[in-house]
Amino acid sequence: MVNRLFEHATLVTLDDESHIYNDASLAIAGDTILALDQIPTDFRPDERIDVGGKVIMPGLYNSHTHAAMTFARGFAEDLPLSRWFNERIWLLESALTPDMVTWGTQLAAIEMIRGGIIGFADHYFHMDKVADVVAQNGMRALLAWAVFGRDASEVGTTVPETVDFIHQTQGAANGRLRACLGPHSPYMCPEDFLARTAAVAVREQFGIHIHAAETAGQVENSLRLYDRTPIEMLNHLGLLETPSLIAHAIHVNNIDLEILSRKRVNIVQCPSTHMKYGMGVTRVPDMMARHINVALGTDGAGSSTALNMWREMRLAVLTQRQAFGTATLLGGSEALHMATRNGAQALGFTNSGILAPGYAADCIIVDTTATHFQPLHDIIAALVWCTEPADVSDVMVAGQWLLRERDLQTIDEAEAREGFEEALALMLASPYTHFQTYDD
């Protein structure tokens, strides 16, 4: 067990009171935060690290993504969502391989770690491969193996296999891995399949990660088919009885909000995708007023193009202020909370997300001494509005360095790039995809 003492840091705790300590110390014992500011006199650090006035803060959580989809970055730009799916992404995915998932996820991890993201909620295929990648690269993740439930031969897996995967993965890698069920959505999955999934969730006490209420059309279809909104459908089918995470949840009415609040559902908005595809604005102020936990995600690189949580944080503020025409909605602390502890809570890492004694030693260092942060009138505003991924110098999860002075510590970047390019070349050469080129 390594004991580390960080000195001369600005500690941005993001706890309930958003305590900030200037020129302070942080003591880490192994994988756990021992003390902030007031360091016990008998603490014997193996290593002292002079932070030089930079900020130490909790790491970021990307609470909804399809990490492997880096392979689709820029593959389907400026298209409506329906054409994005039908003409581009689902065609490409028809040739998906386990290797593409391995290396696509590792490429995403490089981008995420460099940008200060320590954990992610993944919803995709070949999740056993993602578990291997995360076990090795030191991040935290909540893994949901996507299932459509429409066809036994479809990409993905069947529920019994999913159940085995969750049992094997839950709590693995010293608790850095978590897993839950991943039915795709009420608009893609048949009703009876969703009901069966709900029964498994309750029996096994598994969580659920699902998409819902992304477009107004989905709500209309749901009302027409079932006389229920998508959120009402999920509730009716019993899918909200265990810890659940719903991505998007844009088109919800007040009854939906009551359900989400009562069932303590975690909502993940992905502002860059919501805005880029003109999908609408998640009702975050109404959700916060009902004490619904709202986290943030980048969605996949196939839609958002970048996996940059600083951007999502800013857009979370900007999208609301544009929608409501006010300059006072959502402050900097709220944006930071959505990207840190709200994400930790949504993913079930209840011992992460803030800097406090007893919490996991999960933190990042932001080099706020750079010129583009000056002057530091307001450290919270500086973090929200000035930080880009390149400003993150160090990333630590459970006491292990993933990034140290901007060098990746757990990933061989050249190997990942090579594996990624080989897997992508094979996929693009597949008969399923080769008739489709970007200039069509």
Place this chain on the structure above:
Amino acid sequence: MVNRLFEHATLVTLDDESHIYNDASLAIAGDTILALDQIPTDFRPDERIDVGGKVIMPGLYNSHTHAAMTFARGFAEDLPLSRWFNERIWLLESALTPDMVTWGTQLAAIEMIRGGIIGFADHYFHMDKVADVVAQNGMRALLAWAVFGRDASEVGTTVPETVDFIHQTQGAANGRLRACLGPHSPYMCPEDFLARTAAVAVREQFGIHIHAAETAGQVENSLRLYDRTPIEMLNHLGLLETPSLIAHAIHVNNIDLEILSRKRVNIVQCPSTHMKYGMGVTRVPDMMARHINVALGTDGAGSSTALNMWREMRLAVLTQRQAFGTATLLGGSEALHMATRNGAQALGFTNSGILAPGYAADCIIVDTTATHFQPLHDIIAALVWCTEPADVSDVMVAGQWLLRERDLQTIDEAEAREGFEEALALMLASPYTHFQTYDD
């Protein structure tokens, strides 16, 4: 005169056809682009630069800012515009010094150059200081000395002095400096002052840089006082007879748009400020349909907090797509054009803004070989959606390096930081400002 040959570059020209050349060469003779792709056989470079597959593209133009206002970064967050002005910014500015303008502008220049910005339209005070800074740091700028016209003792200058400044500055620093009149706005300036300014503009053939139509309230007041919209007022008073640049222009009606089109007014939207303060959405699609030149600006760091034109580019797309609920409005090329050649045109640098033979050797190198750009399915999308300031490795203006392999070439950063801190400390200690602290 130095002749340079860039080799193995991806050339993103951003010309009318948005030509892209892969693994191509770019020949620069002194301060001018000589050739792209097809290099004359008799070209004798003094220096050959292997670009290694990175992108060379035109530099960015920040077409509306108050550069020196880096001193107010994070000083007035999460406030409505009226309180931002009255309770924070104007109080702080009451203690403004020439030194603060010098060093505030230089601090902004460091941030702008590092982020690939080669030119800016500045609207502020002590513009002689800004001219000195820009003459030395190698950027391009259109300088407008802000005048309110309300009080002889006000911060700023009077029109005769402005006229002298413009004559001295126009075309200085080998044409890198341009200047124009800077009446603040129709909502701050008295009618007779604006009419006098218009007469000077026409007599001297000076351009105008002004704020207008930022809020719905301004339009209501204008209609009540003058029975004319702000744009109609500017036209009525004769302020649109010479090349003009209007910042914001959010709340405009169709008659306003006809005026702006007929008078060939350049419009600069500042999406991050517009969104952050809930000010509304500039009618860019309607302006483009009327062939109005629309450029982009960061506004001052006091409102936008960051001077990041990549961010403004993305927000220019996202704000429209959110407003109109569509995924197809404004493509990547249009966003890039707004930040490059449209800006060059708005600032009057007609020989800049695209990569083409005969144009100024103004360009930047973006390191698209980094992992977070992979795979490069779509280079335009990669530039718009993946690029952050730290991805800009090199910046050249008129054949002079301002940034080379991420090192500033024309600015002593340590000196600028020291000068900035001293000037800010003096300003904050002034009796005009010291009763006001952020925690009040």
